[in-house]
Amino acid sequence: EVQLVESGGGLVQPGGSLRLSCAASEFTFNSYEMNWVRQAPGKGLEWVSYISSSGTNMYYADSVKGRFTISRENAKKSLYLQMNSLRADDTAVYYCARGKVGTYGYFDFWGQGALVTVSS
Amino acid sequence: EIVMTQSPATLSVSPGETATLSCRASQSVSSSLAWYQQKPGQAPRPLIYDASTRATDIPARFSGSGSGTEFTLTISGLLSEDFAVYYCQQYHTWPPTYTFGQGTKLEIK
Numbered sequence: 459e460v461q462l463v464e465s466g467g468g469l470v471q472p473g474g475s476l477r478l479s480c481a482a483s484e485f486t487f488n489s490y491e492m493n494w495v496r497q498a499p500g501k502g503l504e505w506v507s508y509i510s511s512s513g514t515n516m517y518y519a520d521s522v523k524g525r526f527t528i529s530r531e532n533a534k535k536s537l538y539l540q541m542n543s544l545r546a547d548d549t550a551v552y553y554c555a556r557g558k559v560g561t562y563g564y565f566d567f568w569g570q571g572a573l574v575t576v577s578s
Numbered sequence: 579e580i581v582m583t584q585s586p587a588t589l590s591v592s593p594g595e596t597a598t599l600s601c602r603a604s605q606s607v608s609s610s611l612a613w614y615q616q617k618p619g620q621a622p623r624p625l626i627y628d629a630s631t632r633a634t635d636i637p638a639r640f641s642g643s644g645s646g647t648e649f650t651l652t653i654s655g656l657l658s659e660d661f662a663v664y665y666c667q668q669y670h671t672w673p674p675t676y677t678f679g680q681g682t683k684l685e686i687k
Contacts, residue, residue, distance in 0.1 A: 493676075503614075503622065503665055505676040517673045553621055561627055563669020563676050564612045566634075568621040 467572030480554030584679035601666035
């Protein structure tokens with residue numbers, strides 16, 4: 459069964475940094491594009507970032523561009539999100555989500571999410 | 579940015595009846611449209627992609643239709659487990675700037 463397990467969430471002060479990880483299992487990780495999607499408390503879903511299967515291409519939502527960096531280690535079947543200069547409005551549950559092969563941009567599997575709280 | 583607008587914000591329907599949820603895109607997204615179901619405290623669950631293709635293990639009572647800018651998710655014979663929040667999402671744009679609708683809460687009448 460495909461699994462995506464996020465970790466690394468927690469409480470961080472405004473201006474601080476945090477690194478999220480997503481461990482993948484039971485699928486050929488290096489064949490899939492991956493994404494981060496977030497959801498602020500009581501709010502809707504917001505796409506955050508994309509990375510190609512090889513890790514060559516990365517894209518970001520305007521709201522995080524220049525502050526967040528997506529990366530992956532295919533040998534470790536892991537996806538990462540380095541978050542710097544965090545702000546209160548970055549508080550959210552962060553999900554890693556797999557892009558379906560051939561239907562890029564449709565997220566066919568999601569992790570359970572990691573809560574990031576930015577507060578002093 | 580393509581803006582996705584869902585209506586209504588809240589829909590009250592009785593079990594056994596049919597729910598019709600709408601999603602409108604600010605510009606054409608062709609058929610690059612997905613629907614997700616989310617229950618409190620859970621991750622979104624994929625339902626429909628390419629506007630009308632059911633995801634794996636999704637029952638036939640869920641159906642999607644539409645193309646361009648107007649889309650519909652229809653849930654027939656509502657069961658108690660279907661009451662949740664539903665989101666549409668477009669994935670037409672490249673480079674990716676995927677956007678979601680604000681959600682429709684389907685509640686028991």
